[in-house]
Amino acid sequence: MTHDYTSHIRWTGNRGAGTATYRGYDRTWDIAVPGKPVVHCSNDPLLGGDRRKMNPEDLLLSALSACHMLWYLHYAAEAGVIVTGYEDDPVGQGEVGPGGAGRFIAATLRPRIRVAAGTDLARAEALHHRIPEVCFIARSVNFPVHHAPEFLVEP
Template sequence: MHNYTSRVVWTGNTGEGTAHYKGYARTWDIAVPSKPVVHCSNDPLLGGDRGKMNPEDLLISALSACHMLWYLHYASEAGIVVTRYEDAPVGVGEVGKGGAGRFVSAELRPVIWVQAGADLGVAEAIHHRIHEVCFIARSVNFPVTYAPRFEWDA
C-alpha cells in the first residue's frame, strides 16, 4: 500500500466566511510537504480565476503525466530512445441537470521525439499497454484514448 498526502487550505474567506454565496472566493492552496505550494481556484466557467489551476486541470494533467512516465519506462525497456515528450491532453466534461459535472472522456495527444531508426510500430504500441499499469488511468471512470505523433530527433 502507498499513502499519498496533501494539505488543502481554503484561502477564499473575504471576511464573512460563507455567510453569502457570492461573498467568498473559490480559492485554495495545495501544500504537500517539501514541495512548492500550488494556488488553485475553481473552473473559470464558474467564476474561478483563469490564472490558477482548477481540479479539472489537475486531473487531466495528472493523467497525462502518469501516462508519460510509464511511456518513458516502457520505451527505455523496448530500446526506443525518447529525447523529448510533450502532451496537450484534452478532457471532455459534461454538466448534467442540476449542475453536476463529470469527465466523459479524455484524449492524450503526445508528441514524442525519438532517435532515428526507432521502430515506430513498437513506439505506438507502448501507448496501449499503459492503461493497465498507470495509477491515475486505472482510477478514473471515463475512457482515455491516445493520439500520439512521432517526430525524428534532429
C-alpha cells in the first residue's frame, strides 16, 4: 500500500533582481501544508543562512527524532511502560566533502524519558531497539541512527 505526502515550498528570497548574481538573493523559503502553520526556513547558518529559521538539516533531524518518539510512545503503551514525559536533544553529524557537497554521516537520539515509579527500566530501554524496523524516517535515511536514552523515574 502506498500513500502520498504533500507540501508546498515557496522561495521568499528574491530581493528584486532574482538570481541575477549569486550573492543577490536570500536562501529563504516557506513550507506550507494546507491547514497547518507556515514554517519559515533558511539555509544552514554555516552557509550564511538565518539562524532564527529552520533549515533542511534541522528539519531532517527533528523529523527523525519525532518519528522515533511517536513509535516509542506506541510501544510503551503496548508494553505497559507508563511514560509521563519525553524530550530529546538529538545530534546529527555532518560532513562536507570536496566541492562543498555535504551529507549526514550519523545521528544520535538522546531522549530523556520520564517514567512512572516501578517501571522495568530494562524493558523500557529495549523498546528503542524495535523502532528502527518501523520508523518511516529512520528507514528512509542512509546513515546510522544511534540511541542514548536517559530514564527519569517519577518519585
